[in-house]
Amino acid sequence: MKLVILISAVCVALAAPTTQPEVEETTKAVVPIMKDERVQEVDGRFNVEFEAGNGIVFAQAGSPDAETGAIVQAGQYSYVAPDGTDVVVKFVANENGFQPESDMLPVAPAFPHPIPQFVLDQIAFAAEEDARLANELASGQAEAHQ
Numbered sequence: 001m002k003l004v005i006l007i008s009a010v011c012v013a014l015a016a017p018t019t020q021p022e023v024e025e026t027t028k029a030v031v032p033i034m035k036d037e038r039v040q041e042v043d044g045r046f047n048v049e050f051e052a053g054n055g056i057v058f059a060q061a062g063s064p065d066a067e068t069g070a071i072v073q074a075g076q077y078s079y080v081a082p083d084g085t086d087v088v089v090k091f092v093a094n095e096n097g098f099q100p101e102s103d104m105l106p107v108a109p110a111f112p113h114p115i116p117q118f119v120l121d122q123i124a125f126a127a128e129e130d131a132r133l134a135n136e137l138a139s140g141q142a143e144a145h146q
Helices: 002-015 117-144
Strands: 033-040 046-052 055-062 071-080 086-094 097-101
Touching: none
Parallel strands: none
Antiparallel strands: 033 046, 046 055, 055 071, 071 086, 086 097
């Protein structure tokens, strides 16, 4: 039994790599922070401005919405893409979600064919039906509470 263990240990030792694997040397440049200003007000308003030495700039401001209490935010960020293109993205985040604007964002192509009138009529009819059902539901709930 001791012989089997000894042979196994020798096999493991012989199977081990004899050279150290090459370690890929990477040097990461330290990017200095040029500006980092943050303001948080007691009422929920805030303002953040950030600028890094590599050209990244970020600014954002926000405040609570009086009706919903959700934070409404607006701002922009910019940087230089690897191909040298300046990228600027402006954004708003509110009850309609995150809405970025930039020349760099893809745009859907125009619809290649005109929409037939019967399709437009059907869409309008469906919208009218939805509105009618919503009104019936709302009036039914109002009557139930009386």
